[in-house]
Structures are given as C-alpha cells and as structure tokens.
C-alpha cells in the first residue's frame with residue numbers, strides 16, 4: 297500500500313504529455329497534442345492529450361483518463377503498480393503504509409525470488425553470448441534454428457553451463473542465498489550435493505506482465521533418451537504454471553492493438569512468429585489451456601486464434617478443454633497448418649504478410665472445425681453420430697451470448713443434417729432444463745440474426761442502453777466542472793439570513809429528495825463518491841475521477857471533460873445556444889435536474905403501461921387498477937414538469 301499523500305505527490309509530478317510521449321509520438325495542435333491511438337488501430341490520429349487538463353482521450357475508441365490510468369491501460373499494470381511506475385519515472389520516493397510483519401515477510405520473499413530470477417536470466421544470457429561453451433552449444437543451436445541476435449536479446453534467451461553446480465556456485469558467490477535459489481527451483485539441493493536444474497540446457501525465461509522474470513524453460517542439448525527434452529521451473533511463490541502464458545509481456549501491446557491473440561504451442565513458435573513480424577502471439581507451453589490463462593488473455597482481447605501443427609493427434613488433444621474457453625465468452629478460431637508443418641517451421645518459411653494471408657484464408661470457427669473433424673470419423677456409424685451431436689450441442693450450450701449461440705445452431709444443423717429445432721431442444725435441455733419460454737426466445741433471436749447475418753465471431757456483446765444517458769451525462773458534467781459555484785441563496789430558517797446553495801448541494805439534494813438513482817453502475821458510483829466527498833475543502837472532482845482506480849470511470853469522466861458533444865445536444869434541443877454556461881448556472885442547473893426528472897417520469901409511465909398491456913389477458917384487475925392510479929399521478933407530475941420546462945421540453 298502507498299499512503300495517500302504519496303499518491304497525491306505522484307499524481308502531481310506526473311505530466312500526461314511526458315507519460316504518453318514515451319509510447320506515442322505526439323504533435324502539437326493548438327493547446328492540445330495529437331497522435332495515433334495506441335489502443336486501437338487507426339490511420340488518422342484521433343488521440344488527444346490535453347496538458348492543461350492533464351488528460352488523454354481517444355475519439356476513436358473512447359479510451360481516456362489521466363497519467364495513472366494511461367499506464368494501467370497501456371502497460372496493463374494494476375493501480376498500485378502504475379503509481380510505482382510513475383513514481384520511478386518522476387523520482388518520487390514511495391513511503392509504503394505500515395504492513396504487518398507477515399505481509400512484509402511475504403513481500404520480501406516474493407521480491408527475493410524475483411531478484412534472484414532476474415540475476416539468473418542475465419547470467420544465462422551472458423553465458424550464451426560470451427563463454428565458449430555457451431557459444432558453441434547454445435548460440436549455435438539458436439542460430440541453426442534461424443533466430444536472429446535481436447530476437448535472442450529481446451526474449452533474453454540464454455544457456456546454463458553443463459557443469460553440475462557452476463551456476464549455483466556463481467550465484468552464491470554473488471551473495472544470493474541458497475534458500476531462494478532452491479525456492480525458485482534454479483538449484484536442486486539434496487543432503488550432500490547441489491546441482492543446477494538447467495545444466496546443459498538453452499534457457500527461455502518467462503516474463504510476467506510487468507516484464508519481470510518469474511520462471512524458466514530449458515531445452516536439453518544432449519541427445520539422451522533418459523532426459524526430458526523440455527524442463528520448466530517448478531511452481532513457486534512467483535510462478536503458477538496454470539496462470540502464465542509464455543510471451544505475454546512481449547505480446548500485450550500488439551494483442552490490444554490488433555484485438556486478437558494467436559495461441560501456439562511452444563516457445564520457438566512464439567519466437568519465429570515475432571521474427572516474421574507477428575507479435576500478438578503467446579504459447580500455452582505444453583500444458584493444455586487453463587481458465588486462468590484464458591482470463592489473462594481476455595484482459596487484452598476476446599479473440600483467440602489457435603494455430604496447430606497439422607497432425608491429427610495434436611489437434612484432438614487440444615480440443616479437450618475448449619468448451620471451457622467458449623464458456624468464458626471468447627471467440628475461438630482455429631488454423632490447422634499443412635501436414636508436417638508447425639508454427640515455427642511455417643513462420644520461418646514465409647514473411648508476415650503471407651503468413652497473415654494464410655491465417656485469414658484458413659481460419660475456421662472452432663465449432664465448425666470440431667464438427668467437420670469429428671464428422672469425418674463418424675461416417676456410416678449412427679451411434680457415433682448421435683454421440684457427436686451431443687458433444688457439439690454441449691459445446692454450443694456453454695456459449696454465453698444468445699445470438700452467437702443461435703448462429704452456431706443454424707450452422708451445425710446444416711452440417712450435421714439435423715433439424716434446427718432438435719438442436720435447440722437439445723441445447724435447451726442442457727441450459728435451462730425447465731424453461732419452455734427459452735426456446736421461443738432463442739428462435740426469435742435466430743430469426744433476427746438470420747435477417748441480419750453477421751459472422752458469429754464479430755458479434756459484439758450488447759451493453760444495456762441507459763435511457764437517461766444524455767440527461768445524466770449533462771448533470772455529471774456540470775457537477776464536475778462547477779460543483780462549488782453558488783447558484784442562488786435561500787432564506788435561513790432561524791436567523792433570517794441568507795444561505796448560499798452550490799451546484800453540488802442543489803443537484804445532490806434534488807436527486808436524493810426524489811430518490812433518483814441511475815441504472816448505469818458507473819454513474820451510480822460517481823454520484824455516490826461525489827456525495828461522500830463534496831463537502832471536503834480540497835475535493836477536486838475532475839482530478840478525483842480522472843485519476844480513478846476504475847478505468848471505466850476515467851474513460852467516462854475524461855470524455856465528459858473534453859467532449860463538446862453533450863452540451864451541443866442539450867442546447868440544440870432547446871433551439872438556443874449559449875456562449876458561456878458559467879453565467880447562467882442559476883437557470884441551467886435547475887433545468888437539467890427537471891429534464892432528468894421528466895425523463896424518469898416518462899420511463900416509469902412507459903414501464904407501467906407495458907405491465908398493464910401484459911396483464912390485459914389475465915384477470916388481475918386489482919393490479920391493473922392499482923397501476924392506472926399510479927400512472928394518473930405520474931402524468932400529473934409529467935404535466936407540471938413539462939409546463940415548467942416550456943414548450944420545447946423533450947419528448948420520447
């Protein structure tokens with residue numbers, strides 16, 4: 297934990313232009329800077345950095361926030377990690393909050409393991425390049441496999457001398473304790489002897505998201521049938537095999553940029569793809585994919601394309617466990633390579649653009665791929681076919697998105713020559729055992745998807761629309777910018793004096809009085825935090841929310857602070873334009889609140905009308921009457937508000 301005043305000092309010292317410029321080339325445009333967005337692929341720059349507001353905002357993809365948020369998004373670090381990054385960059389000393397001795401011990405343990413791993417990686421890399429054994433055995437192997445020196449350096453490849461415990465002795469000589477060498481698995485210690493785990497192997501270090509070395513993979517150089525070809529570090533406090541994919545640190549920016557991640561099997565596949573110019577690639581490194589690995593990739597993209605070598609056994613082995621990937625809402629595609637090729641050999645045989653062309657031409661949806669593959673094996677065997685159908689239906693039923701699911705059902709019905717309704721019924725049986733209505737809904741969705749056909753993989757997940765979006769954003773914007781401004785005074789009860797009312801006091805008390813809450817969780821949270829802090833003397837809402845821990849809040853708020861969109865919509869609707877809203881807050885604020893209330897009333901009325909419609913066929917007259925009474929009252933309120941707002945009030 298970093299104490300609050302240090303957080304403040306870090307934020308004060310961090311200059312947004314300097315922070316962004318490290319990753320994006322910026323050009324000055326008036327008071328702002330402009331560049332190509334690092335978060336999405338664009339040709340015309342729409343990524344704006346405002347030094348006066350200390351925020352960035354992309355008008356293409358919507359990302360925005362302050363320096364901390366930029367580092368979180370760009371480097372995929374946590375809030376605390378980003379603060380530490382900025383502290384280092386701007387030379388702020390970090391004072392950590394008091395921690396319990398256990399916490400300190402654990403942190404020190406982890407830190408010690410990382411430090412020894414980092415030193416080991418450097419030792420191995422230097423041994424590979426500078427020592428005879430390293431060059432003759434390790435480096436010549438990498439070069440034979442076609443790896444360039446820049447690739448070898450980028451991935452910190454190395455070599456561990458084949459001399460029993462030379463590495464361990466060197467490490468101890470440098471002051472690294474046996475305890476940590478053992479805990480990382482770099483050294484193996486028995487009662488009376490010590491041995492280097494990776495002796496005689498070329499080394500592939502594993503980096504975590506922040507680029508620190510956490511483990512190693514080693515490939516044996518001798519041909520000895522009794523030695524495992526590949527050997528990995530054992531599990532440790534810094535390395536959990538099931539949570540790591542090889543290459544993620546070097547791939548993360550490209551994955552975000554291209555919104556896609558290629559998944560291959562081995563380290564050398566990753567290296568060759570990088571070398572051919574494709575950088576959004578990671579390896580599961582031997583283990584079959586785990587849910588944690590999928591979630592790690594999903595932080596960057598929901599689109600995964602699996603590239604397999606051509607042999608059938610390999611493909612079938614990797615099919616296991618993919619249902620789990622589908623259930624995470626990931627779009628999985630598969631590219632089988634020609635027989636006899638693996639991603640490594642294939643990538644080396646061509647350049648990036650022909651490789652990408654091949655992938656684009658041969659990419660298949662996972663379910664289609666699985667169906668085709670298994671179908672070819674069940675020719676003329678009705679029982680095997682029936683089993684296959686159950687299997688495919690199971691895969692489809694775990695897909696969380698309705699529309700994607702129905703697209704697959706339609707396709708599989710064609711491929712398997714089974715009636716769509718039967719497949720729906722089967723999926724339905726698995727998913728919602730007792731819910732008849734579900735099938736109907738699925739059919740309707742399918743019909744809709746049929747009228748508007750789109751490839752399954754590109755269907756976006758729909759976010760629920762917030763019906764008060766415009767009104768709420770207008771209110772938030774005013775709150776953020778003018779919360780301390782006095783809009784009018786009211787007479788005080790006791791002394792007969794006048795009490796000033798600020799923008800924040802007015803808006804927040806009005807919302808509270810009518811119990812108005814937002815259906816958008818982000819707006820809800822922002823209003824909540826405003827309520828908590830607005831009476832504090834030094835509360836600076838722009839800064840508080842732009843530097844917020846939740847990146848979605850940074851995006852929303854920085855959008856409100858740069859976007860001219862909302863005010864123009866509001867005022868165009870009125871048919872009038874105002875130069876300086878600051879001058880007319882006393883008019884503007886009550887009006888915005890009333891518009892918001894009116895919108896709420898309209899939504900409530902519409903909702904109740906709908907309920908009445910649904911109740912028509914039932915005989916629950918009592919409930920209908922009840923609803924009608926409420927509607928009448930609401931209509932009165934609506935009329936009043938409309939009158940207040942004048943003729944140009946909004947209509948649905």
Ligand SMILES: [Zn+2]
Nearest residue numbers: 333336354357
């Ligand atoms: Zn963007």
